[in-house]
Amino acid sequence: MDNSSLLRSWDAFHKFEEQLIASEPVDFQRNLRLADSLYAYARRLGKIPGPDPLEGLDVHIRMLKVFHSVHGTP
Numbered sequence: 001m002d003n004s005s006l007l008r009s010w011d012a013f014h015k016f017e018e019q020l021i022a023s024e025p026v027d028f029q030r031n032l033r034l035a036d037s038l039y040a041y042a043r044r045l046g047k048i049p050g051p052d053p054l055e056g057l058d059v060h061i062r063m064l065k066v067f068h069s070v071h072g073t074p
Contacts, residue, residue: 042048
């Protein structure tokens, strides 16, 4: 399979994808469940802070003190 046929395949897939999305009705409840699940997943990964904005601040301060005590660290 050469590059030109890959591009044609990609274009065909993209067209199929757009048609599929357009043909499905919007499900607001499903979208809310998906957003809630993604938010909970990000919280579990620690990418979104918890309700207490100062949570973990003491750990960060200790880490910064250690980093700055190492010779050659800006």
